[in-house]
Amino acid sequence: DNDPRPAAVDDYFKAHLHAASYNDSLEVIRKNSLIAGLPDIACSPSQAKLLMLQARMCNAKRILEVGTLGGYSAAWFATTSPETKVTTIELDSHFAEVARQNLEKAGLIEKVEILQGLAVDVLREIEEQVQRGERKEFDFVFIDANKQDNLAYFNAAMGITRDRAVIIVDNVVRNGKVSSAEEAEKDDRIKGTRDLVEAIGKLETVDATAIQTVGEKNYDGFLLAMKK
Numbered sequence: 001d002n003d004p005r006p007a008a009v010d011d012y013f014k015a016h017l018h019a020a021s022y023n024d025s026l027e028v029i030r031k032n033s034l035i036a037g038l039p040d041i042a043c044s045p046s047q048a049k050l051l052m053l054q055a056r057m058c059n060a061k062r063i064l065e066v067g068t069l070g071g072y073s074a075a076w077f078a079t080t081s082p083e084t085k086v087t088t089i090e091l092d093s094h095f096a097e098v099a100r101q102n103l104e105k106a107g108l109i110e111k112v113e114i115l116q117g118l119a120v121d122v123l124r125e126i127e128e129q130v131q132r133g134e135r136k137e138f139d140f141v142f143i144d145a146n147k148q149d150n151l152a153y154f155n156a157a158m159g160i161t162r163d164r165a166v167i168i169v170d171n172v173v174r175n176g177k178v179s180s181a182e183e184a185e186k187d188d189r190i191k192g193t194r195d196l197v198e199a200i201g202k203l204e205t206v207d208a209t210a211i212q213t214v215g216e217k218n219y220d221g222f223l224l225a226m227k228k
């Protein structure tokens with residue numbers, strides 16, 4: 001983590017590839033969230049734009065996020081297409097209020113539904129709404145909340161998404177500790193991630209892989225699953 005190159009490379013790519021958005025309303029969200037006292041764990045700009053482009057590649061019109069934090073990634077997802085709507089779930093009422101303010105200032109609040117509550121409960125309500133035909137299935141899901149419940153969130157996502165939907169999970173590498181059963185015994189976030197990886201590996205209903213990342217955030221990675 002002392003290597004200065006990953007952050008310098010992120011800055012270089014941002015300077016050339018994010019010209020239209022760099023320092024604009026989306027970047028203000030990151031700054032406002034830190035000022036409001038939220039933890040400094042939002043996606044990096046390059047990660048958030050990659051996620052949005054993946055959603056756009058899926059032609060995603062309905063995106064679900066578990067773990068809003070300050071609304072930074074939700075704001076990026078809101079820019080997927082003019083028709084795209086984002087539903088994002090946040091347990092912490094302060095985080096949810098900061099996100100609401102951030103999205104309002106960014107002019108994106110009409111595109112984002114913030115549901116405050118315990119994600120497992122909110123996801124169950126969403127499933128009931130989908131079953132009653134009151135809510136359409138999601139095209140794309142980003143899971144980025146407490147890691148202990150990753151598998152519960154993934155299973156819930158499987159039940160409220162269309163065929164060939166994409167489910168992406170953040171932070172599946174945790175500085176390389178994910179591959180260690182010993183580390184999992186010491187840290188239930190690592191255990192939650194391993195439980196998810198190993199359960200997905202047994203599913204016949206998705207194709208999945210995971211990719212390690214470096215950059216301005218620490219060594220980590222994403223899991224990507226696509227329903228068959």
Ligand code: DHB
Pocket residue numbers: 041042043144145170171
């Ligand atoms: C943590 C959580 C995240 O979602 C993230 O991207 C980085 C760190 C954490 O809980 O430490």
Ligand code: MG
Pocket residue numbers: 041042043144170171
């Ligand atoms: Mg994360």
